[in-house]
Amino acid sequence: MRALFFEEHGETNRLLFGDRPLPEAGPGEVRVRLRTAALNHLDLFVLGGMPGVPIELPHIGGADGAGVVETVGAGVDGVEPGMEVVFDPGLSCGRCEFCRRGEQSLCERFGVLGEHNDGTFAEAVVVAADSLAPRPGHLSWEESAAFGLTYLTAWRMLITRGGLRPGESVLIHGIGGGVSLACLQLAKLMGARVLVTSRSQKKLDRAAELGADDVLPADDQVAREVRTRTGRRGADIVVDSVGEATWMQSIKAAAKGGRILTCGATSGPNPAEEIRLIFWNQLSIIGSTMGSREDWRQLVSAMNVHKLRPVVDTVLQLAEGRTAYERMERAEQFGKIVLSIDG
Numbered sequence: 001m002r003a004l005f006f007e008e009h010g011e012t013n014r015l016l017f018g019d020r021p022l023p024e025a026g027p028g029e030v031r032v033r034l035r036t037a038a039l040n041h042l043d044l045f046v047l048g049g050m051p052g053v054p055i056e057l058p059h060i061g062g063a064d065g066a067g068v069v070e071t072v073g074a075g076v077d078g079v080e081p082g083m084e085v086v087f088d089p090g091l092s093c094g095r096c097e098f099c100r101r102g103e104q105s106l107c108e109r110f111g112v113l114g115e116h117n118d119g120t121f122a123e124a125v126v127v128a129a130d131s132l133a134p135r136p137g138h139l140s141w142e143e144s145a146a147f148g149l150t151y152l153t154a155w156r157m158l159i160t161r162g163g164l165r166p167g168e169s170v171l172i173h174g175i176g177g178g179v180s181l182a183c184l185q186l187a188k189l190m191g192a193r194v195l196v197t198s199r200s201q202k203k204l205d206r207a208a209e210l211g212a213d214d215v216l217p218a219d220d221q222v223a224r225e226v227r228t229r230t231g232r233r234g235a236d237i238v239v240d241s242v243g244e245a246t247w248m249q250s251i252k253a254a255a256k257g258g259r260i261l262t263c264g265a266t267s268g269p270n271p272a273e274e275i276r277l278i279f280w281n282q283l284s285i286i287g288s289t290m291g292s293r294e295d296w297r298q299l300v301s302a303m304n305v306h307k308l309r310p311v312v313d314t315v316l317q318l319a320e321g322r323t324a325y326e327r328m329e330r331a332e333q334f335g336k337i338v339l340s341i342d343g
């Protein structure tokens with residue numbers, strides 16, 4: 001099958017487009033013939049190589065995709081070739097205490113499709129049958145590939161872990177990336193007031209079109225501005241997946257009793273901290289990673305019921321994968337960068 005892959009870690013010039021063996025579905029697995037795939041920031045980290053996360057080379061990246069079930073492995077019930085599907089990109093063992101509790105993203109051997117095994121930047125991928133969901137009928141093939149990892153992450157972080165309630169205010173740093181846009185859409189769906197930041201006026205304008213109530217330039221005045229706009233109260237929830245560049249603003253922008261949610265640290269993992277504000281304002285710092293199968297089921301159901309549509313930035317061909325990675329690297333995108341794998 002044709003695939004976008006790399007034989008050595010490094011920059012985007014390591015990416016190759018060529019033939020890789022067609023994977024076989026083992027017990028409990030299915031092979032999906034992919035129509036579309038989508039990039040995540042994770043794909044850049046995997047290409048660059050992550051300390052402590054050894055992967056087998058050559059490697060095919062990509063956590064997100066949509067396609068048609070092609071073959072079904074032993075012991076799989078209720079899945080037939082020809083079904084149009086999307087899938088939860090979380091990989092879990094199914095046996096540890098956390099999996100038995102239904103908390104798959106806490107699995108002792110948790111991994112992500114395209115990070116710990118071969119992913120979706122190819123004509124076919126093998127995934128666990130219990131990760132599948134029917135492709136939402138209101139979405140195009142491009143949109144179908146564009147919500148898995150980011151919306152699942154946003155759903156668990158905001159709703160399952162963050163306990164977002166209608167009427168609360170939510171500050172989201174760095175609008176434009178997949179998780180931040182998913183958080184914007186889900187927070188609006190939940191009836192929250194949403195404040196977003198970006199260094200790009202263009203991204204702020206787009207966020208306002210998508211329903212952001214307040215758009216703020218991303219600078220060292222964010223916390224002050226949030227307080228001004230919330231009657232000095234601050235935000236009930238702060239979504240901070242930026243890390244070092246924004247953390248202090250997050251602590252200062254949170255309302256008393258507020259929750260700061262993190263699912264990443266794209267600007268670095270070791271920010272300055274202000275412990276006095278954490279205890280005095282009784283803040284909760286809540287970490288979240290991907291989602292459980294139940295989070296995935298709830299998310300797909302909400303996508304269908306509310307006809308949510310992920311924002312697609314660009315659609316490129318699989319053969320143009322290097323261009324797609326480079327666009328992600330320059331952080332130019334607003335929404336998801338999708339790869340088309342047709343024909």
Ligand SMILES: [Zn+2]
Pocket residue numbers: 092093094095096097098099100106107108109
């Ligand atoms: Zn497990």
